[in-house]
Amino acid sequence: MVIYFISIIVFNHLSKDLTGIDVSQGMINQAKKKYKKINFLVADVIDEKNFSLTIKNKKFDLIFTKRCIQNILSQKKQLRIIKFLGSKLKKNGKLILCESSATAQKDINILRKKIGLKKITPPWHNLFFDDEKIKKTKFKNLKLLEIHPFMATFFFVTRIINAYIKNKEGKKTHYLDNHNILAKNLPQNLLSKFSQTKVYEFIKI
Ligand SMILES: C[S@@+](CC[C@H](N)C(=O)[O-])C[C@H]1O[C@@H](n2cnc3c(N)ncnc32)[C@H](O)[C@@H]1O
Secondary structure, eight states, rough: TTTOOOEEEEETTTGGEEEEEEEHHHHHHHHHEEEESEEEEOEEEEEEEHHHHHHHTTOOEEEEESSSSSGOOHHHHHHHHHHHHHTTEEEEEEEEEEBHHHHHHHHHHHHHHHHHHHOOOOOOOOOBBBBBHHHHBBBEEEEEEEOTTTHHHHHHHHIIIHHHHHHHOOOOOTTTOHHHHHHHHHHHOOSSSGSSEEEEEEEEO
């Protein structure tokens, strides 16, 4: 709840010292109305110098972004921001990125194509994460612990099952029902790869 309107949250001593950051003053104004005890700052995460000044060069125990870095339309810049945010962590601090995965969207589209559904694409203002690139990149002082596909079932059901059923007419259950055929034709060991939103968990080493 606390994070709804803001893109980056940095924590010190866990919830005692909590700062919400967004490039948009409008988003911060809305968040301020709702959450009185949080310190809010306007800062652009691409502008490293100003960002550092705005947070007074402090280091944090935990930095959390939610659908923020995916708004940066260059993979090179995204990776640089991950490194930069890592530099703002204390040792053993955590960087938790809740962002969209291009890898999962590609897998969703492979299945959608198989069942005659249109390809889905990110909004024009987003560049989703390439999981393989995130895994392969060496971030200074930052280790990727895990990529959590925590919304796999949601994306599988909404983007595949429901999309398919909505696309067809529903009649009495029969073993040749569309969704039975669909279930039969899909690989049976599915799911985790369809989480279009994932949590990328890093630790400062
Ligand atoms: C899709 S919204 C997500 C808002 C909220 N975190 C959520 O998940 O509901 C993206 C947010 O990222 C912010 N944002 C985009 N680029 C940014 C940047 N360079 N620095 C800081 N915030 C940025 C936008 O202003 C916006 O509030």
